[in-house]
Amino acid sequence: MQNGNGALSGAVIAVAGAGGPAGRATLLRLADAGAIVVGSDNDPERLSEAVDAARYAHGGATVVGDTVDLLDLRSTRDWATRVEKDFGRVDGLVHLVGGWRGSETFTRTSLDDWDFLEMLLIRTVQHTSLAFHEALQRSERGRYVLISAAGASKPTAGNAAYAAAKAAAEAWTLATADYFRKAGGPQGPTSAAAILVVKALVHDAMRAERPNAKFAGFTDVKELAEAIAGVWEQPAAEVNGKRLWLTDKP
Numbered sequence: 746m747q748n749g750n751g752a753l754s755g756a757v758i759a760v761a762g763a764g765g766p767a768g769r770a771t772l773l774r775l776a777d778a779g780a781i782v783v784g785s786d787n788d789p790e791r792l793s794e795a796v797d798a799a800r801y802a803h804g805g806a807t808v809v810g811d812t813v814d815l816l817d818l819r820s821t822r823d824w825a826t827r828v829e830k831d832f833g834r835v836d837g838l839v840h841l842v843g844g845w846r847g848s849e850t851f852t853r854t855s856l857d858d859w860d861f862l863e864m865l866l867i868r869t870v871q872h873t874s875l876a877f878h879e880a881l882q883r884s885e886r887g888r889y890v891l892i893s894a895a896g897a898s899k900p901t902a903g904n905a906a907y908a909a910a911k912a913a914a915e916a917w918t919l920a921t922a923d924y925f926r927k928a929g930g931p932q933g934p935t936s937a938a939a940i941l942v943v944k945a946l947v948h949d950a951m952r953a954e955r956p957n958a959k960f961a962g963f964t965d966v967k968e969l970a971e972a973i974a975g976v977w978e979q980p981a982a983e984v985n986g987k988r989l990w991l992t993d994k995p
Contacts, residue, residue, distance in 0.1 A: 887936030
């Protein structure tokens with residue numbers, strides 16, 4: 746049931762990487778909270794399935810999808826412009842674009858993995874933040890939410906490329922937070938950029954494939970979606986520039 750009076754009632758929230766399991770859970774949760782949700786993904790079929798699932802689960806909810814190449818800054822800017830034009834404002838950008846590559850040891854690290862992860866995990870963050878930051882600042886409840894990994898704070902030998910990319914994405918997001926802080930002036934920020942940190946994510950299909958696995962320390966995508974919605978329930982000054990941990994700190 747939609748919450749007509751909640752923190753997300755009528756909010757316009759864009760979700761990048763909406764077609765994956767975390768994206769699906771997030772679309773459902775935001776629609777349930779009464780938000781207008783605009784998802785994007787580079788896979789039209791996967792995006793359409795995610796949007797339809799959220800729309801059908803919450804009759805009357807506005808959930809739409811837009812195929813966007815987040816590796817192209819102009820395409821990402823055009824998306825931000827469309828969202829604001831179509832709905833009058835943008836109150837949030839949730840960045841769920843993910844991917845992983847690793848190696849058995851540090852010495853076997855492939856720099857091809859870095860090239861792949863730099864584009865997927867850093868460049869997309871740069872493009873969404875640059876495209877949406879002004880619209881988010883114009884909102885009275887703007888939020889930029891990055892999903893990161895605990896490994897960024899404690900890299901392991903085989904995860905050098907992944908951890909370095911995640912750390913760079915965090916640094917970029919914290920710079921976005923500083924923009925919001927300065928734009929808010931003496932009264933403090935009205936919009937915020939926050940980082941939700943997980944060890945890894947798990948969803949029902951993973952559990953079905955590995956029924957005996959414990960997935961210790963993993964965050965269920967439904968719990969992640971709940972935490973994402975919760976970022977709007979806290980004042981901007983309390984979440985801006987903060988790492989919000991959903992797992993134990995390393």
